[in-house]
Amino acid sequence: MVSIKNLTFYYSGSDKPALRDINLEIEDGEFVLLTGPSGGGKSSLCRCLNGLIPHFYGGKITGKVEVNGLNVMKHSTKELATMVGMVFQDPENQLVAMDVDSELAFGLENLAFAKEVIARRVEEALDTVGIVSLRHRATSELSGGEKQRVAIASVLALYPDILVLDEPTSELDPKGAEDVLNVVERLNDELGITVILVEHRLDRVVAHSDRVIVLEKGMITADGDPRSILSDGRVSQSGVGIPPIIKLAQAVKSKGNLIDNTPLTVKEGRIALAKALRHSEPFASRHSEPFAPRHSEHPSLSLRAPSLPVILREQSDRRISPLRAGSGVAIPRPFAIAQGDNKGPVIASETKQSHLKPLIEVKNLWHVYPDGFVAVKGINLKMCPGEFVAIMGRNASGKTTLVKHFNGLLKPTKGDVILGDINTKEATVAELSRKVGYVFQNPNDHLFCDTVEEELAFTLNNLGVKGEEAELLINRTLERFGLMQYRYQYPRFLSGGEKQRVALASILVAQPQIIILDEPTRGMEYRLKAELMKFLDEYRREGRAVILVTQDVEIAAEFSDRVALLSEGKIVVDGPRREVLSRALLFSPQINRLAQALKSYGVSGDILTAEEMIEALT
Amino acid sequence: MVSYKYSDKGTVIHRLSPWCKLAWIACVCILALLFDSPVYLLLLSLSTLPVILTARVWKEWLSVMKFAFFLCLLIIVINALVSNQGSHVLYQFPFAIPIAGAPRITLEGILWGVGNSLRLLAIISAFTVLMFAIHPDDLMLAMVKAKLPYKSVMVTSLSTKFVPALIDDAQRIADGKKSRGLELDKGGRIQRVKSYASIAIPLLSNSLDRAVQVAEAMESRAFGSGQKRTFYKELKLSKGDITILSFVFSSIAFGIFLRCLGQGGYQYYPVVEAVSLTASEWAMLFVLLLLVNTMPILALLKRKVSLG
Numbered sequence: 001m002v003s004i005k006n007l008t009f010y011y012s013g014s015d016k017p018a019l020r021d022i023n024l025e026i027e028d029g030e031f032v033l034l035t036g037p038s039g040g041g042k043s044s045l046c047r048c049l050n051g052l053i054p055h056f057y058g059g060k061i062t063g064k065v066e067v068n069g070l071n072v073m074k075h076s077t078k079e080l081a082t083m084v085g086m087v088f089q090d091p092e093n094q095l096v097a098m099d100v101d102s103e104l105a106f107g108l109e110n111l112a113f114a115k116e117v118i119a120r121r122v123e124e125a126l127d128t129v130g131i132v133s134l135r136h137r138a139t140s141e142l143s144g145g146e147k148q149r150v151a152i153a154s155v156l157a158l159y160p161d162i163l164v165l166d167e168p169t170s171e172l173d174p175k176g177a178e179d180v181l182n183v184v185e186r187l188n189d190e191l192g193i194t195v196i197l198v199e200h201r202l203d204r205v206v207a208h209s210d211r212v213i214v215l216e217k218g219m220i221t222a223d224g225d226p227r228s229i230l231s232d233g234r235v236s237q238s239g240v241g242i243p244p245i246i247k248l249a250q251a252v253k254s255k256g257n258l259i260d261n262t263p264l265t266v267k268e269g270r271i272a273l274a275k276a277l278r279h280s281e282p283f284a285s286r287h288s289e290p291f292a293p294r295h296s297e298h299p300s301l302s303l304r305a306p307s308l309p310v311i312l313r314e315q316s317d318r319r320i321s322p323l324r325a326g327s328g329v330a331i332p333r334p335f336a337i338a339q340g341d342n343k344g345p346v347i348a349s350e351t352k353q354s355h356l357k358p359l360i361e362v363k364n365l366w367h368v369y370p371d372g373f374v375a376v377k378g379i380n381l382k383m384c385p386g387e388f389v390a391i392m393g394r395n396a397s398g399k400t401t402l403v404k405h406f407n408g409l410l411k412p413t414k415g416d417v418i419l420g421d422i423n424t425k426e427a428t429v430a431e432l433s434r435k436v437g438y439v440f441q442n443p444n445d446h447l448f449c450d451t452v453e454e455e456l457a458f459t460l461n462n463l464g465v466k467g468e469e470a471e472l473l474i475n476r477t478l479e480r481f482g483l484m485q486y487r488y489q490y491p492r493f494l495s496g497g498e499k500q501r502v503a504l505a506s507i508l509v510a511q512p513q514i515i516i517l518d519e520p521t522r523g524m525e526y527r528l529k530a531e532l533m534k535f536l537d538e539y540r541r542e543g544r545a546v547i548l549v550t551q552d553v554e555i556a557a558e559f560s561d562r563v564a565l566l567s568e569g570k571i572v573v574d575g576p577r578r579e580v581l582s583r584a585l586l587f588s589p590q591i592n593r594l595a596q597a598l599k600s601y602g603v604s605g606d607i608l609t610a611e612e613m614i615e616a617l618t
Numbered sequence: 619m620v621s622y623k624y625s626d627k628g629t630v631i632h633r634l635s636p637w638c639k640l641a642w643i644a645c646v647c648i649l650a651l652l653f654d655s656p657v658y659l660l661l662l663s664l665s666t667l668p669v670i671l672t673a674r675v676w677k678e679w680l681s682v683m684k685f686a687f688f689l690c691l692l693i694i695v696i697n698a699l700v701s702n703q704g705s706h707v708l709y710q711f712p713f714a715i716p717i718a719g720a721p722r723i724t725l726e727g728i729l730w731g732v733g734n735s736l737r738l739l740a741i742i743s744a745f746t747v748l749m750f751a752i753h754p755d756d757l758m759l760a761m762v763k764a765k766l767p768y769k770s771v772m773v774t775s776l777s778t779k780f781v782p783a784l785i786d787d788a789q790r791i792a793d794g795k796k797s798r799g800l801e802l803d804k805g806g807r808i809q810r811v812k813s814y815a816s817i818a819i820p821l822l823s824n825s826l827d828r829a830v831q832v833a834e835a836m837e838s839r840a841f842g843s844g845q846k847r848t849f850y851k852e853l854k855l856s857k858g859d860i861t862i863l864s865f866v867f868s869s870i871a872f873g874i875f876l877r878c879l880g881q882g883g884y885q886y887y888p889v890v891e892a893v894s895l896t897a898s899e900w901a902m903l904f905v906l907l908l909l910v911n912t913m914p915i916l917a918l919l920k921r922k923v924s925l926g
Contacts, residue, residue: 094835462799
């Protein structure tokens with residue numbers, strides 16, 4: 001049991017409190033989801049629970065934190081280790097031993113348990129987390145998801161009553177995240193361990209939690225059961241990413257339709273919506289006139305491997321109710337957008353390929369790494385001005401290898417990558433950087449100058465842009481990214497979202513025609529993601545191309561207009577997002593899974609986002 | 619690409635107790651320092667090969683040796699330039715340096731460099747076994763058992779663990795720089811040093827972040843709890859290991875004995891000696907090298923027996 005009374009904490013050297021007047025009681029066996037914008041105090045609160053604050057991080061602290069009746073101020077982190085198990089964000093930086101079983105034994109050894117006890121508990125922890133098969137593996141060879149499960153097992157071996165997980169999935173791919181969350185849920189269900197989980201992406205975990213707490217600016221701004229918290233409008237204002245299904249339910253409700261309860265899962269959503277569709281007048285009357293997007297036939301749509309059963313459903317259900325243009329039926333707005341009707345210079349990808357000179361042309365690209373790993377196997381691809389392409393695929397499917405060819409960081413083993421009229425084989429990365437901007441996942445890898453302004457000037461200087469012209473570009477870019485006020489600040493001290501913006505600005509100041517982002521949204525809160533996407537969308541409207549490497553289906557569904565799905569170094573499917581995402585099992589957004597299930601009610605099976613669904617239903 | 623990381627190749631050498639391997643490394647080092655004769659040193663260097671081959675770490679060994687050869691070359695060149703006591707003058711520089719006198723290259727100077735390079739090669743070769751054939755956890759445990767303070771041992775072991783992460787970091791940062799138009803490999807020497815220095819700042823800052831995170835994670839798992847730590851894994855010595863250990867120790871003793879008999883000595887200066895070994899000296903040397911190589915032989919035999 002955790003009890004926090006009037007807790008206020010300042011990190012040393014800071015005059016803003018990281019936590020402000022926190023009052024909180026957490027019962028044994030509860031599953032608590034802790035969320036809120038970055039810099040809101042989530043990590044700080046976690047650190048208070050096992051005494052890292054104030055014993056490891058100094059500062060000014062008032063109030064009281066009690067864990068199982070022990071005052072955290074008086075008991076050190078080491079003493080609390082058997083009560084509170086902490087799992088951190090970065091799987092790399094919390095494993096200390098060479099192999100898995102030594103990792104699990106580490107805490108127990110520190111607490112001087114007898115060898116026999118250690119042996120037994122290591123065994124138990126391996127079993128509980130389901131990683132017996134990893135036991136003798138070297139920790140450095142594990143995948144991110146496996147590492148994170150090892151980290152969970154290693155704290156579990158200490159028999160904690162409370163498990164605190166600080167964004168355990170933000171560095172993981174969807175599969176790894178799923179594995180980790182499954183374990184956490186089981187520990188809570190079966191062993192009754194209290195779970196305090198910090199997460200940005202709520203759609204996966206919210207159904208399992210008993211309670212959601214929102215922390216903002218160091219204060220608890222919402223605390224209660226998930227259904228009521230997430231349907232509260234104020235919470236969504238704070239930048240918490242409301243799962244699409246809840247957004248949808250809200251909208252349907254606000255239109256005066258009956259939805260008994262806020263659905264948290266696709267299943268609940270399916271049942272609730274089906275019920276609403278059956279009973280409510282406005283929906284029922286539309287049965288005969290199914291809602292569906294207007295499709296143009298695109299012969300050039302490149303479904304490279306239509307026989308792949310896992311990725312693609314049968315071609316036969318591609319068009320549920322094709323309504324031809326001009327048939328007199330009002331076309332829902334979002335679909336019109338997809339057609340490029342009101343997006344100005346944006347041209348639907350399939351028509352573009354024939355008309356415009358491509359910005360990037362990849363011809364039979366192969367890449368073999370020095371260790372013999374064949375990462376990319378014969379890829380052909382064209383990208384045109386104004387395109388927003390999402391490159392998706394599992395881990396190690398060749399996504400990053402592919403895009404690293406676009407700015408010459410990697411050179412083809414076989415085949416060619418042509419940028420306009422330059423073959424990347426014949427140019428250095430620096431030369432190509434005039435045309436192609438590449439933003440790495442971690443903004444920390446980008447930033448090294450003393451001020452934000454210098455960060456931008458560095459890029460321009462490398463490209464030979466100096467003097468007034470540079471000044472003008474810097475001013476314009478700072479303005480555009482809302483960074484004017486940070487102009488003379490040290491970039492590394494900015495918050496996560498601001499850092500990401502500086503990193504992006506430092507690339508875009510050179511106005512490259514193509515911008516590549518490698519997993520920019522991983523571990524990012526919803527508000528920042530949406531902001532980033534807005535910038536990118538503006539950018540591509542200027543006739544440039546945006547390439548987004550991502551595993552975030554919801555982002556791809558909402559913002560891209562073309563999706564290329566990679567698997568084992570090959571493009572499995574490449575086409576308009578609607579074609580690709582509504583037919584993918586692994587990579588389909590939540591709302592699409594719902595739409596698929598509601599086909600019998602006349603809902604089109606290729607709806608991807610909550611907004612489209614709302615539009616289609618009303 | 620050779621990864622400079624331990625990987626368990628499951629050979630008989632990897633299976634041996636770390637004590638045996640440590641003793642063997644110590645043995646090679648002691649013998650390398652004991653003898654001066656280039657013949658002895660050459661054969662000693664070569665006699666580390668059976669262990670390397672049995673442990674199947676020759677690829678790693680080769681890449682380390684490439685580096686070692688450069689080091690040796692440097693030793694030979696520098697020694698040839700600065701040592702001028704030899705009597706066979708090969709080249710006399712036409713100028714004189716105050717105090718140091720007129721530099722000259724002598725046969726003795728070069729040979730001394732070659733002889734000592736052989737010594738170095740034997741030692742480095744033995745140490746590749748330490749790097750690539752002893753499990754780092756075992757090594758750590760052995761060091762703790764040898765009464766080195768646990769915290770220092772842990773820190774050393776951690777720092778080696780994070781080297782690959784550091785290399786990845788550096789690569790990513792360099793890629794980031796290049797993507798922002800920096801020509802890392804162009805420009806004058808000073809420009810290049812400057813370019814590479816700009817990698818150091820984010821690298822250092824990332825490493826500090828990492829250090830804090832690792833410390834936090836260790837703290838949360840009761841590291842340094844004040845109690846006397848226990849160890850889950852033990853270093854067990856089987857009978858076979860003890861046999862091997864005794865052979866290794868006897869080879870050290872035998873080496874010392876030979877040296878006391880006056881064998882294996884050598885003089886470079888002032889006049890280089892002729893290398894001549896009597897039949898009995900050859901025989902003794904052969905026995906010594908055999909003793910040094912009892913470890914791989916016995917390890918292989920042991921497996922044969924246990925399989926049979």
